[in-house]
Amino acid sequence: MSATYESFIAAVREIGVLGSVEALLDWDSETYMPEGGLMARAEQISLIASLTHERRTSPKIGEWLSQLEGRVDDPAAQTNVREVRRAYDRATKLPAELVRRLSKVTVVSKEAWGKARADSDFAAFAPHLSELVDLKRQVADLVGYRGERYDALLDEYEPGMTAAEVEAVFTALRGPLSDFVKQIAAAPRKPDASILHRHFPRAAQEKFSRRIAEAIGFDFQCGRLDVSKHPFCSGVGPVDVRLTTRYYEDFFSPSVFGVMHEAGHGMYEQGLPTEHLFTPAGQAVSLGIHESQSRLWENFVGRSREFWEGLYPECRSNFSEALGSVALDDFHAAINIVEPSFIRVEADEVTYNLHIILRFEIERALIGGKLEARDVPEAWNAKMKEVLGITPPDAARGCLQDIHWSAGLFGYFPTYALGNLYAAQFFEAAEKVMPRLRGDIRAGNFADLLAWLRGNIHQHGMRYLPGELVQRVTGRPLSIEPFLNYVRTKFSPLYGLR
């Protein structure tokens, strides 16, 4: 390795270390920080963020990049040069004044959004949304794009993906999925949702969630599980992964499936190559691929019939008051209820992507200048009617439900649906090479599946862009077929269809 690369990578590692310090400060804010610590924490985070930004945009990085580009052979080094270039270009193209303004406006907007949502008053939020859209359009213009403005924003979360590609996938998915939801709504069989709303003691939930996270392969030697208001997965890298969840004594699903979801993220993190800790070569490739790992464990494994064939007896004895007299079939049907609903984060596997498609269409139109902020509620409600057949009773349960736009996150939503599609495609590919996979899941043996994910996805870090990775792992480009097959095969019998 050249002396130039050594200097370069030492600086890159520093940026990574600072990022991990910020992640830990954030984790602490959400888990253990006492209320009074808020303002001091804001100062800590703001200082670390500004030290990171300073380093990320240092002219020295630009010089090293010019010297190294095309002159490194090692794949990890190539990955690091490519990804640092991407981040450097993005960061240096934005004037400090715009970055400061954006950061200020998002603070104010998030505050305004919180109030507007509480009051279900979209008009109060509209001017903030409008200002944010305007700023993000400026960002897109400065960053640059080949197809359309939205591409420049999407690229930050799903490198290499374009709005046109997302559109192609989503358009193909929209009709069949929406039809399938309507078929299910009209189906003769109706699972009993109330089973999951009986009394599930918190201590038993904590024990059981942890037990499942351990069973599927989350390594508690290199990770933790704590409680926070909103569940997340964060941490310092593969060696120290922090999951959080929440417990409701009157609802079984959030803790168990939430923990499987976050543990899916966490196992991806734990599978990243530690020898590239704190550099892009040792980091996750995209939000979409990250989400594929969480959804794969939460849904493809966690809501499968086989998983509960193995685990339900233990589950029933842990929660005997609630589940003592509930048959496996009824439990399995209850954890797989499909129902058009207003709130994305509560949506089931089948309707979830439709929530995302409508958000993508709206935010793309906003960034593309084809929709005004003030017209969002109307567009939202029309699309909800179209894809799910329901109309939100108010903005709080409609276009004000998510924090993302108020935080300036445009181009982020599609990665949730992409995660579901990738998960289906990965799971299908895994099944092909592991014909006994479903039997393994029934037997509580998750090691082979995890090893397959490690070998095919985790260990590569950022070496391949999401598109390349999907092609390499599954032998074809991103497709909606595996997902549509999966939901049809799984949910048709559950609802007595066909």
Next chain:
Amino acid sequence: MSATYESFIAAVREIGVLGSVEALLDWDSETYMPEGGLMARAEQISLIASLTHERRTSPKIGEWLSQLEGRVDDPAAQTNVREVRRAYDRATKLPAELVRRLSKVTVVSKEAWGKARADSDFAAFAPHLSELVDLKRQVADLVGYRGERYDALLDEYEPGMTAAEVEAVFTALRGPLSDFVKQIAAAPRKPDASILHRHFPRAAQEKFSRRIAEAIGFDFQCGRLDVSKHPFCSGVGPVDVRLTTRYYEDFFSPSVFGVMHEAGHGMYEQGLPTEHLFTPAGQAVSLGIHESQSRLWENFVGRSREFWEGLYPECRSNFSEALGSVALDDFHAAINIVEPSFIRVEADEVTYNLHIILRFEIERALIGGKLEARDVPEAWNAKMKEVLGITPPDAARGCLQDIHWSAGLFGYFPTYALGNLYAAQFFEAAEKVMPRLRGDIRAGNFADLLAWLRGNIHQHGMRYLPGELVQRVTGRPLSIEPFLNYVRTKFSPLYGLR
């Protein structure tokens, strides 16, 4: 405030913020970090420490100091200029090579100490101790001193204090205290220590410790209490103070008195002026003064008869299995057992200072070149015999018991004893102006005492050096009298003396 001061204080705040980030990383390492996270944490801490050092020794700080010295009127600004000068001079006088070497040697020495203590093998530790003494002598010579080398080291922990002053105090204390310990050892009355070693359920200890911390005034809106192997108080400043403790189901004292001790530190932190957050004017003045606050709450309040007259009924009902049939008198006697023992951290109020005096005499002789590292065990055992009348059976229970020297902490030990003396002097002063203090303690009203400490000590931050502060608060310089009066008045009746 001048523009120069504004720039200066912004830089000083950054140093403070970085220090608080490091403190949080340390706290997390001791409380929640999973095992696997160790190496990544070391990288985080080392980067933050080097960023701090870089800023602390920046020539810009030197320039600002020269421009500001003698030209600021505001007391807080004067404090900041004075204390930043002290830190800047210390830091810039030491060549980077020596700092690196010291940091490396302490890592190796701590490791060697751990092993040597486990094997009770002083010979294995002696070369490390010798090397550390040599390096700290170099440090002292570079930092400079007026009296003797040891002063330069002591000054880091107890600004303004000299070895000669400590010697004067300790010499006066040594004889009378040692005599009193011997009187107690020969006393007719013997409390029953076994009371405190019955079964004390962990959950009840947790609840009770927290209840006491709250009662005496620790603010959980701006602080936390967690579990760690070694108890400590740390945090991000007055708004976010982190205490830790440990629980033994077969020993009552460590959690309750440990929490009162750490809460004493914590309430000092919480009483520091938030308007000077992250600057010296908003920080604690010295280790000795800090220790005075912890010892005041732990011992002068927490082991007093009045405190338990108020709280014992509740305590007994919380731990009914262990204390149901124990009378207040016996309980109070048990928590105040005086007994010569080998281990400092387990020592009682009366013998504790003797442990410190012997360490001071030894480390002063080491730094002064009057004692060789290899001769420490002999000196240690001779002094133990002299002051406590006992001889350690091995080095593990003798001169290898404390981590301090292996960590390069010379000049640190005296602050523990100074804390006890300050505490006695402060408590005596408080009683003078609050004649109802003991009644208040009995009634569970601690607000007036805390307010007095806030007003007289906490709110000043680093404004006064320890010596000045003691003079201001108590009207006289540091004296051993209040401490000797306190122990004689308290322990004579407990042991049926005189």
